[in-house]
Amino acid sequence: xxxxxSTTYNRRSGSMRRNQNSVAYSSAVKLGPVTHTVLVAxxxxxxxxxxxxxxxxxxxxxxxxxxxxxxxxxxxxxxTDLEVENARLTALEAVQDSAVAKSMEAPKETNNLx
Amino acid sequence: xxxxxxxxxxxxxIQHDRYVAAAEQEQVKSLVVKADRGEIYALDNGxxxxxxLNENVYTVFADPIEVKDPEAITKAVKEIAGGTAVKDxxxxxxxxxxxxxxxxxxxxxxxxxxxxxxxxxxxxxxxTTRRIHPEGKLASQVLGFVNxxxxxxxxxxxxxxxxxTGTDGMLKSVTDVRNVPxxxxxxxxRVPAKDGKNVVLSIDRNIQAYTEKALYDExxxxxxxxxxxxxxxxxxxxxxxxxxxPDYNPEKYTTVMNGAAFNNSVITAPYEPGSVIKTFTxxxxxxxxxxxxxxxxxxxxxxSVEDIVIKNANLGITGDITMQAALSWSLNTGMVTIAQRLxxxxxxxxxxxxxxxxxxHDKFKLGEKTGIELAGEQAGNIISPDTVQGNAVRYSxxxxxxxxxxxxxxxxxxxxxxxxxxRYYKPTVVAGEVTSDGSFKKTNSTxxxxxxxxxxxxxxxxxxxxxxxxxxxxxxxxxxxDIGGKTGTSxxxxxxxxxxxxxxxxxxGYGGDTAPKYVIMVQASAPGKALGGRDVVPIFxxxxxxxxxxxxxxxxx
Numbered sequence: 283x284x285x286x287x288s289t290t291y292n293r294r295s296g297s298m299r300r301n302q303n304s305v306a307y308s309s310a311v312k313l314g315p316v317t318h319t320v321l322v323a324x325x326x327x328x329x330x331x332x333x334x335x336x337x338x339x340x341x342x343x344x345x346x347x348x349x350x351x352x353x354x355x356x357x358x359x360x361x362t363d364l365e366v367e368n369a370r371l372t373a374l375e376a377v378q379d380s381a382v383a384k385s386m387e388a389p390k391e392t393n394n395l396x
Numbered sequence: 397x398x399x400x401x402x403x404x405x406x407x408x409x410i411q412h413d414r415y416v417a418a419a420e421q422e423q424v425k426s427l428v429v430k431a432d433r434g435e436i437y438a439l440d441n442g443x444x445x446x447x448x449l450n451e452n453v454y455t456v457f458a459d460p461i462e463v464k465d466p467e468a469i470t471k472a473v474k475e476i477a478g479g480t481a482v483k484d485x486x487x488x489x490x491x492x493x494x495x496x497x498x499x500x501x502x503x504x505x506x507x508x509x510x511x512x513x514x515x516x517x518x519x520x521x522x523x524t525t526r527r528i529h530p531e532g533k534l535a536s537q538v539l540g541f542v543n544x545x546x547x548x549x550x551x552x553x554x555x556x557x558x559x560x561t562g563t564d565g566m567l568k569s570v571t572d573v574r575n576v577p578x579x580x581x582x583x584x585x586r587v588p589a590k591d592g593k594n595v596v597l598s599i600d601r602n603i604q605a606y607t608e609k610a611l612y613d614e615x616x617x618x619x620x621x622x623x624x625x626x627x628x629x630x631x632x633x634x635x636x637x638x639x640x641x642p643d644y645n646p647e648k649y650t651t652v653m654n655g656a657a658f659n660n661s662v663i664t665a666p667y668e669p670g671s672v673i674k675t676f677t678x679x680x681x682x683x684x685x686x687x688x689x690x691x692x693x694x695x696x697x698x699x700s701v702e703d704i705v706i707k708n709a710n711l712g713i714t715g716d717i718t719m720q721a722a723l724s725w726s727l728n729t730g731m732v733t734i735a736q737r738l739x740x741x742x743x744x745x746x747x748x749x750x751x752x753x754x755x756x757h758d759k760f761k762l763g764e765k766t767g768i769e770l771a772g773e774q775a776g777n778i779i780s781p782d783t784v785q786g787n788a789v790r791y792s793x794x795x796x797x798x799x800x801x802x803x804x805x806x807x808x809x810x811x812x813x814x815x816x817x818x819r820y821y822k823p824t825v826v827a828g829e830v831t832s833d834g835s836f837k838k839t840n841s842t843x844x845x846x847x848x849x850x851x852x853x854x855x856x857x858x859x860x861x862x863x864x865x866x867x868x869x870x871x872x873x874x875x876x877x878d879i880g881g882k883t884g885t886s887x888x889x890x891x892x893x894x895x896x897x898x899x900x901x902x903x904x905g906y907g908g909d910t911a912p913k914y915v916i917m918v919q920a921s922a923p924g925k926a927l928g929g930r931d932v933v934p935i936f937x938x939x940x941x942x943x944x945x946x947x948x949x950x951x952x953x
Binding site: 340 | 446
């Protein structure tokens, strides 16, 4: 018993190469060079816009951070003022001149506990 | 087209660096982040309390070119800034073409806020810091002040200026028109500021305040115009109080007419301390084993050393008397006798002088800087026996506190070691620091190697010093406590010769319960006035009695 190669096989194997599509489709839409240019320009614009929004966002954070820094500095300044006020009010001279101190009496006698 | 391309190539490629630099100069700002100067604390019953603080204040200025409403600015500044406003504001705000005219200085934050809220065109603010001394004149010479350039002057402000100053930080960044730093750009640099160290002094503000008051009150009574006191802890070398009169308010240092008020005489003015040094002579002799309190010598009110005759101030205590009596009666002849006994018994030999120098200079550290953290410390002088001036006559005088120039700090520190068992602690005014988290980190005392005298010698010397006080000056003391001391009167140089008409009174003593807890040294003087040790005893007594209560010492018995 003998086998025969089909005719089709013989025909395909004769014209086929490695990595070559054997079937080609042609698009119905054709883009010309102008369209290509516009598309590239659009892509660049989109990328630019993305960059711009990100940069603006970062700058917005900068302003927010600066605002917080200013607030911290303001509160720090307020704290310093309060500390100064506290130190003035609790200074020995201020305490001695206070009404409470003036109404106090010196101890008449001191006894030591053993 | 070719020209255009060529120009672009030139600008973008050839001159790339130049334009990048120009752009950076325009966009990138380098801002200094100011470090806060460290604050200074004193102790109050062992807890730190602020003695010098920083306060944010503002300088208000006008840019006359930008000013739109001069009347409104004048009115607002006068109303809000009040006493801090300068004169003739009306003229300054219209003084064109000047761009900077100061209208008020040291304006508080709240005042600046009120002025800002008025949104007056041409009005500007500059933030600065100033030092605040809530306790006023308290410990002024210990503290010093910070001058207009922000540099510490005198006292601890100058002595520890490097540590108090801190290190400024830096912010280099792209900024917008309002100088707000932005994160765009690759070369942003942020170096945080390192604030100055917050120093805690060993000065106790209550002891300091009482010391100043006692000094002022007693000086007034005796007519002294200049006085100093130092109170030390003999068990650690820490200075608890250091007072000088006249003093000044560091916040108003520019109004001080006499610059001498800035000086802390306790460390800057070496002087002949007089008979208080007899305690050192006795301690030396006890340690060398040449005397005991009951050792006798024959006193005839005078003693000859080479070609000079030395006399006692207290006459008539003659005959065979003890060394205790010599100390109690403050007899110069007794001290010269001790100096002789340190030699061959009859002369103040080179060996005797060498021994005295070793004790006074090397052990008790008189005549050399102690290294205290305050500016302006002077070394003083103790003449070496190896010099021409270090002869027997000189050393006979040194045995009773003349012919030598130590500072009060040196004497009080050496005396502390005499009464504390012979341990010499390096004197210090620093107790530690307040760290950034607000905790108090204490500094340990520095005990110098070697010691000064033995424990036994110290015990005996303390007994003798106590007896010296008990015999004449203990009347005002609180009973039941261990208190001792010695007077000193020293002549001063007037027109290059010593005079008895103008003398400095000194008293040096200690107090405590089971062990000495404080050492007090007092000095007072006035031009043309003969003040003696006994004149300043009440200052010692007043402070000593107060210290006993303040330290809650328990009486014996």
